Amino acid sequence: MALIEARSIGIDFDIGPPWARRKLRALQDVDLSVNEGEIIGVVGESGSGKSTLGNLCIGRNTPTMGELLYRGRPLNSIQRKDRAGKFAAVLQHPKWSLNPMLRVRDSVAEPLQITGTAGSKADTTRIVGAMLEQVGLRADFQERYPHELSGGQRQRVSIARALITKPEFVLFDEAVSALDVSVQAQVLNMIKDLQADAGFSAIFISHDLAATRYVASRIAVLYAGRMVEDAPAESFYGLAGHPYSQGLQFASGLTDDEALELRLGQIDLTAKGCPLAERCPKVMEACRASMPQMEQRDGRRYACFAG
Ligand SMILES: Nc1ncnc2c1ncn2[C@@H]1O[C@H](COP(=O)(O)OP(=O)(O)OP(=O)(O)O)[C@@H](O)[C@H]1O
Ligand SMILES: [Mg+2]
Structure with missing residues (x-):
């Protein structure tokens, strides 16, 4: 059984001022299962719904459409106290997860208290010290404050804080995006090692296809709130199935085949066909008439008429 299973999930947010409320469909019709010990990379451009999906998977938000299951039970039916410590998140900016007023020890230990x-106190010092060592920091970092650390060290502390309760599922949302490339590689390798050791499942969100390649065994591609591809990393990085994924690969320099380039442009969410139609090099008549569904093709799933 999957640890997390999303069945046709979606969410509408109420946006706009009180006198002109309207709904924004940030995510729709997303199917995704995360098996035990699996890291799934989620990619897509800004606003495609990556963080929204991640937040639904850790129960920070509840889907307004579809069902999100944790070990086969709706996640929102499980009491908060029974979920505590099982889900964790590492975000882009450590300043969002580390309180500048707290010493490293207290930040890392806080989830244990919660x-x-x-x-x-002696136990905490020992457990936090061991956790810091696992993320490559000496035990004496416990006494420091966040401002005394480099960006990479702060992110290591955030990871220690996320993993201290031995969570089953971890959301990494652009967790290395703010770091220098050389530091990124170290932290990515560390995440891989920590996963192999602790066995957690994870969603690793990134707009950088090179970063997800390091850690993820499967890649899910979001576009305009919809999933357009879900493929094993090996076949995805050979050549993705969906023209949009191929366009992302071109944009990240993973291929130099100009035929795969996607034109930038407005997303037309009111179109009844594929929202990508006006940007896609492979567009056909059918694409403007209706939205293609996700279909299984040579070991991957993607939503494209042309494929
Ligand atoms: N709490 C919220 N209230 C209203 N709208 C929201 C909320 N959260 C997200 N959105 C909207 O939902 C859409 C998807 O946003 P989301 O943050 O998931 O994108 P993203 O893929 O993570 O983008 P980025 O790469 O910039 O982080 C956007 O249009 C965003 O403005
Ligand atoms: Mg985001």
């Missing part, structure tokens, strides 16, 4: 699993 879940009521903190022991004595």
Whole structure:
């Protein structure tokens, strides 16, 4: 059984001022299952719904359409106290997860307090010290404040904080995007090692296809709130199935085949066909008439008439 299974999930947000409320469909019709021990890379351009999907998977938001299951049960039917410590998130900016007023020890230990699993002070020092060592920091970093750390070190502390309760599922949302490329590679390798060690499942969100390649065994591609491809990393990085994924590969320099380039432009969400139709090099008549559904093709799923 999948650890997390999204069945046709979607969410509408109420946006606009109080006198002109309207709904924004940030995500729709997304099917995704995350198996135990699996890291799924989620890619797509800004506003495509990556963070929205991630937040639904860790129960921070509840889908307004479809069902999100955790071990076969609706996630929102599970009491908060029974979920505590099982889900964790590492975000782009450590300043969002690290309180500048707290020493590293207290930031890393806080989730233990929240879940009521903190022991004595000596125990905490020992457990936090061991966790810091796992993320490549000496135990004496416990005494420091976030401003005394480099960006890479702060992100290591955020990861230690996320993993201290031994979560089953971790959301990495642009977790390395703010770091220098050389530091990124170190942190990505570390995430891989930590996963192999602790066995958690994860969603690794990034707009950088090279970063997801390091850590993910499967890649899900979002476009305008819809999933357009879900493929094993090996076949995805050979050549993706969906023209949009291929366009992302071109944009990231993973291929130099200009025939795969996508024109930039407005997304027409009111179109009844594929929202990509006006940008796609492979557009056909059918694409403007209706939205293609996800279909299984040579071991991957993607939503394209032309494919
Ligand atoms: N809480 C919210 N209230 C209203 N609209 C929201 C909310 N969260 C996200 N949105 C909207 O939903 C859409 C998807 O946003 P989301 O943050 O998931 O995109 P993203 O793929 O993570 O983008 P980025 O790469 O910029 O982080 C956007 O149009 C965004 O403005
Ligand atoms: Mg985001």
